Amino acid sequence: MRGRTARYRSKLRIIADILTVINEEGGAAGPTRILYGANLSHERMMRYLAEMEEKGLVRRVELEERWVRYEITDRGRRLLREMRKMEEFLRAFGLEI
C-alpha cells in the first residue's frame, strides 16, 4: 500500500523529513532534534545522515568535543524544493527509492 494509505515511508520521504527538520531549525540541527523530528531510531538516523553527507545534502559540523550538528547544504535545499516533483515522477511510474 502506498500513496494516501501508506503505512511506511520511502527512502526519499525519510530524507525529505530529515531535511525539513534541519531546515525548520534554521538550517542546522543536532542529532537528537533530527531523531525526534524525523521519527527515526538512532541507528537508522545515523545511516541516513552518513549517506546524505556523502551525497552533499547535509554537512556535519563538530562544534565541540562530542557536540555535533548537521547543516543543510544548498543541494539539500534544492532537493527539498524539488521533492514534490520527484515523488510525483516516481509515483507516476510506480518506482520507489
Next chain:
Amino acid sequence: MMIGWFIMLSSTLEVVEGLVAMLTCYLALRFYSLARERLFLALFTSFLILGLGLLIHGLAAGVVLLMAPRLRLPTFVLALRSLALTLSICEAFAYGLLAYSYTRYGAPRHGGQAGQGVLPSLMLMPALAASPTNSMGQEVVVGLVRFHPLLEGLILAILAYLAFKTISNFLSEKDVNPFLVSFSFLFLAAARVCFVLAFSLTILYITAHVLQLLAFLSLLIVLLRVVRA
C-alpha cells in the same frame, strides 16, 4: 513514392517521440543531480538512449530520403537497414534498462515471419537494385524502417512487462499520472504488436506509429504535470 511517404511519416513522428524521450531524460538528470540516486541515473540513461535512437533514426532516415536521388539503390537500402538496426538496438537496451529498474526499484504492491529478416532482405538487394524504387513491395518498405520481426518481438516482450507493471501501479494508485503512464506503456506495447504484424500487413505500420505517438504524448502530459506539481 510509397517509400518516400513511409519514411517521411516515420521520421517526423520519431523526431517528435524522440524529443519527448529527451525531455524525460532531462527531468531524470535534474533529479539525479540533486538526489544522486541510481534509479534516476538508470531512468536518465534509458530515456537518453531511447531519445537518441529515435532522433538519430528519424533525422538520418529523412536525410537519406532527401539524398535518395543521388544514391545507388543498394546504398540506399543498406543505409536505411543500418539505421533501423541502430534504432532497434537502442529501443531494446532502453526498455530493457527500464524493465531492470522495475525489478530493482518497483514499488511494492498488495493487491512473424522470421523469413523476412536480415539475410533474406540482404539477398533481396540485387533484386531491388534491378527494379525502380517506386515499384518496391509494401512489405519490403516496412523492412527498411524496422529491422527484424524477431527483434521487434523481443522489444514487445519487454514492453508487455512494463505495461503490466505500470497498469499494476495504476490499479494500486488510481490517480491521473499513473493512469497516463500505464496508458503510455500499453499503447507502446500495442504499437509494437502492430510493428511486428506490419512486416506482413503494411497498413498496420501507420496504426503502429499513431499508437506510439499517442503513447509519447501521454508521457508528455505526465511530464508537464510533474513539472507543474
